[in-house]
Amino acid sequence: xxxxxxxxxxxxxxxxxxxxxxxxxxxxxxxxxxxxxxxxxxxxxxxxxxxxxxxxxxxxxxxxxxxxxxxxxxxxxxxxxxxxxxxxxxxxxxxxxxxxxxxxxxxxxxxxxxxx
Amino acid sequence: xxxxxxxxxxxxxxxxxxxxxxxxxxxxxxxxxxxxxxxxxxxxxxxxxxxxxxxxxxxxxxxxxxxxxxxxxxxxxxxxxxxxxxxxxxxxxxxxxxxxxxxxxxxxxxxxx
Numbered sequence: 001x002x003x004x005x006x007x008x009x010x011x012x013x014x015x016x017x018x019x020x021x022x023x024x025x026x027x028x029x030x031x032x033x034x035x036x037x038x039x040x041x042x043x044x045x046x047x048x049x050x051x052x053x054x055x056x057x058x059x060x061x062x063x064x065x066x067x068x069x070x071x072x073x074x075x076x077x078x079x080x081x082x083x084x085x086x087x088x089x090x091x092x093x094x095x096x097x098x099x100x101x102x103x104x105x106x107x108x109x110x111x112x113x114x115x116x
Numbered sequence: 117x118x119x120x121x122x123x124x125x126x127x128x129x130x131x132x133x134x135x136x137x138x139x140x141x142x143x144x145x146x147x148x149x150x151x152x153x154x155x156x157x158x159x160x161x162x163x164x165x166x167x168x169x170x171x172x173x174x175x176x177x178x179x180x181x182x183x184x185x186x187x188x189x190x191x192x193x194x195x196x197x198x199x200x201x202x203x204x205x206x207x208x209x210x211x212x213x214x215x216x217x218x219x220x221x222x223x224x225x226x227x228x229x
Contacts (some may be wrong), residue, residue: 006159034216043205043219044160093159097214104150105213107159 002026003098004108013084021079021111023094030096034105035067038091048092050077050094084115098102118143120208122220129227135193137223139206140154142187146208151180151191154203163191163204165213196227 007022023033031052036044048069049057056069068080081088095108097103121140129135147168152160166180166189168172173180177208179192193200203224207217 004159032214043221044217045219046216048218095217102163103213104165105209105217106162107152110157110159112157 002109003028003106004096005093006094006108006111008111009109010112010114012116015085016083018080018082019084019113021081021092021094021113023077023079023096023108025075025098028098030077030098031074032097033071034095035069035077035079036093036095036107038072038093038110040091044093047079052077058095081113084113084114089113089115099116118218120206120218120220121154122206122223124223125221127226128226129196129225131196131198131227131229133196133227134188135196135200135225137204137206137225138188139208139220140188141208143188143208143210145210145222146218148209148212148215149180149182149189150207150213151178152205152207153200154205154222160205167212171214193225196225198227198229201225201227 033050035047038044041094047062050069050071052071059066059108071077091110095107098106133167151163151167153163156159164175164178166182177194182189205222206220209217211213
């Protein structure tokens with residue numbers, strides 16, 4: 001079964017507003033979660049690494065003041081897109097490391113953000 | 117150095133045939149190589165993963181072949197089915213599955229009935 005959930009699955013917002021996306025690990029603790037962005041017909045690009053209880057680590061070129069990440073508990077990380085613009089429209093996906101067997105990285109179902 | 121090159125970009129295979137997707141890397145520090153399957157509008161689903169201490173891993177119809185000296189790894193889908201039609205991504209990381217993944221560019225597979 002699924003080990004990671006995301007909410008909402010899709011969201012439409014107006015330009016200039018902020019949107020919060022949740023990523024939850026189901027029935028296990030995740031000290032580290034990853035946030036990726038995927039544009040249509042393109043690959044996944046890592047945005048940031050979310051660490052429970054500390055500041056997120058952002059990849060080069062990702063604006064940390066625009067994409068706010070909060071990993072306040074061992075099962076929840078949130079990504080807030082602030083002052084959204086149409087170019088922020090994308091598919092946002094989180095992933096977590098799940099230790100079952102040898103341990104693998106699993107992805108959530110994704111959140112489709114459309115900024116009008 | 118951090119790139120993972122994936123080919124082909126798209127692939128058409130007849131039902132029952134073998135689908136082969138290849139990936140190559142430069143950074144010898146990579147030590148975890150997973151393959152993901154993604155359907156439109158869905159998150160990537162882990163298919164199979166390999167670590168460099170083995171040259172091949174098989175799970176059902178899916179096999180990863182790993183060539184450490186050539187810095188290449190490939191996914192073989194045996195007896196391909198129309199339900200396998202999806203986009204496949206290879207990835208790599210340093211420090212195992214607990215660390216960030218570098219993804220290939222993806223391969224769109226179409227299995228014709």
